Amino acid sequence: MKPRSMVLSTRGMKMLKKRGWQVALSTVMLAGLAFTAVAGWIGTPIGSRNFAIAFVWIGWFAALIIILIPIFGRGWCSICPIPMVGDWVQRGAILGPQGSPPRGLGLRVPAVLRNMWTQNATFALLALFSASILTSPRITALAMVGMFALATGLSLVFERRAFCRYVCPMGGFVGLYSQVAPIELRVASREPCAACQTKACFNGSAEGYGCPWGVFPAGLTRNNYCGLCLECLRTCPTNNLAIRLRPVAADLAVPSTRRDEAFKSLLMLGSAMVYAAVLLGPWSSFKQAAFGIGSLAWLVYAAVFLVLVLGLLPGSLWLIGRFSQRLARRGEPDSRANSPRARSPFAAFATPLVPLGLAFWAAFSLSFFLTNGSYVLNSISDPLGLGWNLIGTAGVAWRPMLAGAIAPLQTAVLLGGFIWAARVARGVTARLQLPSLPLIGFLFLPTIVMMWLLT
Amino acid sequence: MRSRENAARVAILVFVGAAVLIPIAAWLRTPLVHARVAEAGGWGPDMLRARAGEPLLVRLTSDDVVHGFAIGQGDAPAVDVMPGRVSQVWLRFDTPGTYTFYCTRWCGPNHWRMRGTIEVEGGQAPSAVPASPPLFQVLGIDLDQPHPAAATPSARPEAQRGLALAGSQAQPIDLSLDEYRAQSPAAVWQSWRAERSLAGLSDQDLWDLVAYTYTSTISSAERNESAQLYASNCAACHGERGDGQGVFAEALTQGSLAMGGTSDMGQTAGPVRPADFTDPATLLGASPALLHGKILRGGMGTGMPMWGAILTDQQIWKLAAFLYTFQFNEEPAS
Numbered sequence: 001m002k003p004r005s006m007v008l009s010t011r012g013m014k015m016l017k018k019r020g021w022q023v024a025l026s027t028v029m030l031a032g033l034a035f036t037a038v039a040g041w042i043g044t045p046i047g048s049r050n051f052a053i054a055f056v057w058i059g060w061f062a063a064l065i066i067i068l069i070p071i072f073g074r075g076w077c078s079i080c081p082i083p084m085v086g087d088w089v090q091r092g093a094i095l096g097p098q099g100s101p102p103r104g105l106g107l108r109v110p111a112v113l114r115n116m117w118t119q120n121a122t123f124a125l126l127a128l129f130s131a132s133i134l135t136s137p138r139i140t141a142l143a144m145v146g147m148f149a150l151a152t153g154l155s156l157v158f159e160r161r162a163f164c165r166y167v168c169p170m171g172g173f174v175g176l177y178s179q180v181a182p183i184e185l186r187v188a189s190r191e192p193c194a195a196c197q198t199k200a201c202f203n204g205s206a207e208g209y210g211c212p213w214g215v216f217p218a219g220l221t222r223n224n225y226c227g228l229c230l231e232c233l234r235t236c237p238t239n240n241l242a243i244r245l246r247p248v249a250a251d252l253a254v255p256s257t258r259r260d261e262a263f264k265s266l267l268m269l270g271s272a273m274v275y276a277a278v279l280l281g282p283w284s285s286f287k288q289a290a291f292g293i294g295s296l297a298w299l300v301y302a303a304v305f306l307v308l309v310l311g312l313l314p315g316s317l318w319l320i321g322r323f324s325q326r327l328a329r330r331g332e333p334d335s336r337a338n339s340p341r342a343r344s345p346f347a348a349f350a351t352p353l354v355p356l357g358l359a360f361w362a363a364f365s366l367s368f369f370l371t372n373g374s375y376v377l378n379s380i381s382d383p384l385g386l387g388w389n390l391i392g393t394a395g396v397a398w399r400p401m402l403a404g405a406i407a408p409l410q411t412a413v414l415l416g417g418f419i420w421a422a423r424v425a426r427g428v429t430a431r432l433q434l435p436s437l438p439l440i441g442f443l444f445l446p447t448i449v450m451m452w453l454l455t
Numbered sequence: 456m457r458s459r460e461n462a463a464r465v466a467i468l469v470f471v472g473a474a475v476l477i478p479i480a481a482w483l484r485t486p487l488v489h490a491r492v493a494e495a496g497g498w499g500p501d502m503l504r505a506r507a508g509e510p511l512l513v514r515l516t517s518d519d520v521v522h523g524f525a526i527g528q529g530d531a532p533a534v535d536v537m538p539g540r541v542s543q544v545w546l547r548f549d550t551p552g553t554y555t556f557y558c559t560r561w562c563g564p565n566h567w568r569m570r571g572t573i574e575v576e577g578g579q580a581p582s583a584v585p586a587s588p589p590l591f592q593v594l595g596i597d598l599d600q601p602h603p604a605a606a607t608p609s610a611r612p613e614a615q616r617g618l619a620l621a622g623s624q625a626q627p628i629d630l631s632l633d634e635y636r637a638q639s640p641a642a643v644w645q646s647w648r649a650e651r652s653l654a655g656l657s658d659q660d661l662w663d664l665v666a667y668t669y670t671s672t673i674s675s676a677e678r679n680e681s682a683q684l685y686a687s688n689c690a691a692c693h694g695e696r697g698d699g700q701g702v703f704a705e706a707l708t709q710g711s712l713a714m715g716g717t718s719d720m721g722q723t724a725g726p727v728r729p730a731d732f733t734d735p736a737t738l739l740g741a742s743p744a745l746l747h748g749k750i751l752r753g754g755m756g757t758g759m760p761m762w763g764a765i766l767t768d769q770q771i772w773k774l775a776a777f778l779y780t781f782q783f784n785e786e787p788a789s
Contacts, residue, residue: 027467031474038475042482045518049539094463384478385516386485387541 013242017234019208022079023094029081033144035383040141044385048398050137051383052144054375057134062369064174065361073181074174077227082148083164086155087212097209097234104156109166116260119172120267124309126169127271128302131278131290161212164227171227176264177358178223179251185226185233185243186217192238193218201232201241208234217241222251224261249355249420255348255428262350263314269353269446270309272360276453280367313446314346320442321345324434349439351428352421356443359417360450363410367454370401370409407455414454418447488515490522490536490558493565498556501571507578511546522569523559527765533559548575555764561691564706567760591748594637598748599755604641604740606648608662614785617667620660626652630668636772639742640665640779666783672743673776681777684770688762697732697781704729707758727757732781739782746775 015021040052047053068076092099132139151163164171187193201217204210208231211217215225217232232241256262277283278290289297321344374396381394388394400406422440429436489499495518505511515524515536524544525533534544548554558569591598621628630643638646644665647653653661673681686695692707694700708728732738750771753761762771 023463027470030467031471034471035474035478038478042479044516044539046539093460094467095460099460382541384482385539385541386481386487387514387516387543388481 013233016230016243019095019234022230025079026081026084029079030084033081033148037141037144037148039383040137040144042384043137045137046385047135047137048372048375049378049382049385051379052137052140053135054372054379055383056140058369058372059376062365062373065358065365066369069174069177070180070358070362071182072228073178073183073223074226074228076174077164077171078229080164082144082168083151083155083161085148086152086163087161089152090155091209097204097207097231104158106159107157109158109162113166115166116172116258116264118166119169120260120263122167123169123172123264123267123271124306127267127274127309128305129293130271130275131287132293134279135291160210160214161227165213165225172264173268175224176261176268176354177361179354180249180358181223182245182248183243184220184223184246184250185228185230185241186220187240188242189240190218192240196237198237200235200237204231205235205237208232210235221254224251249424252351252354252424253427255351255431257347259347262317262347262353263310265350265353265357266313266317267309268357269360270305270313272357272364273446273450273453274305274308276360276364276367276450280364281453317349317442318344318346320438321349324349324429324438327438328434345428345432345434348428348432349425349442352424352439352443354421355424356417356421356447359413359420360446362417363413363450363454366409366413367406370403370406372398373401374398410454411451414447414451418443486514487541488513488524488571490515490517490524490562490569491519492563493568494563495519497569498558498571503556503571503573505546505548505573505575507548507551507575509547509577511548511573512543513546514541514543516541520562521560522562524556525559526573527555527557528767529554535560546573548573549578551575551578551580557765559687561702564703566691566703567688570764589748589751590636590744591751594742594744596742596745596748598745598752602639602740602745603736604639604738606641606644607735607739608659610659610662612659612662612666612783614663614666614670614783616660617663617665618671620656620664621667624653628653628664628668632672635668635672636743636747639740639745640669640782641739642742643668644739666779669776669779670783670785673773677773678777678780681770681773684766684774685777688765689774692729692758693732694729697778699729699731699733701729727754727759729759732778735782738778743772743775746778747771750774 036052036056039050043050043052064076088094090104091097092103126133126143129139133143134140147163147168150167151161154162154167193199198205199216200207200210202210202215211232212229213225213227217226217236220226233243278287281287285297286301289295289301292298324345375398377393377396381391381396382388383390402409421443422436425439425443426436429439488503491497491499503511503513513524515534517536517538517540519538521538522536523533524536524542525531526546531544531546534542536542552575554573554575556571556573558566560566562569587593628647630638634643644661647661647664648658656664685693690701691703692699692701694704730737749759750766751761751763751768753759753763766774
């Protein structure tokens with residue numbers, strides 16, 4: 001699928017190549033992170049009235065899911081404050097590409113950890129404690145400071161952005177769904193890259209530092225692992241890189257073959273359903289179990305969650321894959337060993353879960369935001385719950401927005417997500433020469449469950 | 456380049472430092488009284504200081520559920536303390552002393568433990584009037600001993616009928632205030648039963664006379680005021696109908712009202728069910744002085760709080776009188 005056009009004019013690209021604006025934006029975000037952590041720690045413990053909960057988990061998260069990721073992909077990662085200080089310390093420079101000498105041990109991350117399994121684990125861990133993190137300002141503050149400290153610490157031990165690439169629970173999430181974004185950063189042509197002697201995009205130069213995400217841009221085929229830091233735009237000696245518009249979800253045309261990514265998709269899908277049940281559902285005992293960290297009920301909740309996302313959903317998908325293969329082989333001579341359909345299509349079958357999972361999260365966030373959005377206004381005006389009224393909205397009464405439209409909107413999003421996922425599923429199964437119906441049926445079941453949970 | 460780099464570092468430090476320090480400074484300069492359910496610590500701080508005659512601004516916020524703030528023995532209306540929001544109230548004390556503030560909302564099983572004090576200093580101390588001991592002490596009543604009624608009526612006594620009977624007697628039948636306060640209804644009934652002049656009245660007639668006597672000590676308006684006090688402060692444990700089945704009664708009997716896992720008030724009295732005022736043996740054996748003492752002092756080790764700091768002496772006497780309405784009908788039975 002060819003990109004349609006350049007997103008930015010030459011002038012826009014020139015502006016993007018300057019690092020100052022990015023440093024300025026990152027600094028604002030860093031200040032925001034610091035303010036959020038302080039507000040979470042010393043402000044009111046009432047989540048709906050504390051900036052750390054109301055602004056971050058209701059406002060920012062909804063914006064991330066509903067707007068930022070679907071449009072800009074990993075755009076958030078380019079200004080995310082969590083790895084910034086580690087990045088600056090590692091390079092020994094803020095405005096320039098490289099100070100001297102660079103700090104840190106600069107070790108390579110062990111090969112066994114260079115995948116998404118750690119990210120899957122950190123997200124699952126976060127999900128198990130999510131009821132408390134999403135409602136307790138202090139726990140949110142601790143989580144943020146913890147992530148910041150871990151990102152900074154890992155920058156001093158490992159080369160590049162080890163935290164973003166392999167640990168950040170949000171990074172895996174954003175990366176997965178960034179595949180649907182209509183923009184991409186790619187090389188214009190591979191020939192100059194093949195001829196390039198310096199590989200400055202990867203190794204760095206006087207113009208910029210080597211890709212902190214460890215990506216060689218000429219090899220980029222998907223958005224997942226490009227953090228849109230834009231350094232390659234600055235370092236490429238032939239101006240061979242550009243940000244382009246492209247068809248939506250172009251990355252999904254070629255199914256993934258990675259099991260860690262498949263598990264990420266399933267984890268995200270299952271988490272959205274569990275979050276919807278815990279945070280928006282009517283079952284108080286379920287909610288109490290999710291909040292009662294360490295209690296027997298919580299252990300049961302944790303076990304159910306893990307069985308769902310690591311056992312039931314992957315197991316079902318694997319079985320669907322095998323069933324599809326068996327259906328496809330009916331009537332064929334026994335050529336199992338040589339058939340291109342011999343290998344389990346599990347990872348490829350997880351590809352349609354990307355648009356479906358994004359739709360799940362968008363539907364969940366719609367409800368969360370439209371129902372609780374007024375708290376964002378309260379928290380901006382009185383972020384610490386000290387009785388301020390900075391912008392005159394501290395006293396705005398809680399009132400759901402578009403109350404009558406929430407359920408139809410969610411249904412539309414979920415149905416849209418399902419149709420989109422079904423189309424991707426047809427593409428995937430066509431490539432694998434497998435029937436599409438079993439996979440589409442698999443996608444339909446959680447869609448119905450999510451619809452029931454939300455509406 | 457080096458100077459630009461340094462300038463960037465300074466700018467980032469200043470900017471991020473401001474994002475940290477400004478809220479901390481604002482937080483330090485905004486003293487709030489935090490309300491939390493008693494299990495989580497109650498009021499924080501639970502002791503305030505003021506100068507007599509000078510206004511005191513109290514800014515309140517709740518860290519959990521809706522609470523209320525009021526000053527004991529005061530006339531000012533309670534202030535709602537909402538979760539995550541700040542309420543404020545101006546107070547002014549003309550006389551130095553120790554005042555009690557308390558929660559007015561049934562916020563949790565240990566709601567009544569949510570109390571704090573305001574130490575008011577300066578100004579002119581009130582002229583020293585020797586404090587008289589409460590009546591239960593003067594009478595030597597042991598509040599912690601059982602006081603079952605020696606006699607109980609076979610049917611619910613009717614105050615209106617008692618009023619009619621009193622008017623029809625040749626000699627007035629009444630009690631002085633001191634006699635009323637010192638004696639239980641059962642004791643009064645027994646003494647009247649022993650009187651020859653009343654030998655012509657049946658046992659139930661005498662109970663109706665007792666009912667009239669014990670319900671006529673407060674006016675209708677005072678009864679309504681006392682009913683409100685009862686609903687606000689007593690019904691959580693004793694029940695709206697006085698049957699000891701309030702919303703917190705179960706927790707009280709199971710000992711779960713205890714703080715920090717110990718028994719109530721740290722004593723080993725064991726589970727105590729709130730008094731059942733609909734039980735004739737319980738209430739008709741209690742004199743107003745005994746009830747006044749119980750309310751004033753509280754039930755040591757039973758979970759019954761001390762109300763002396765919250766209610767005025769007059770309010771407590773009226774409340775004691777109101778309790779008898781759980782035994783006596785004031786209106787004619789339909």
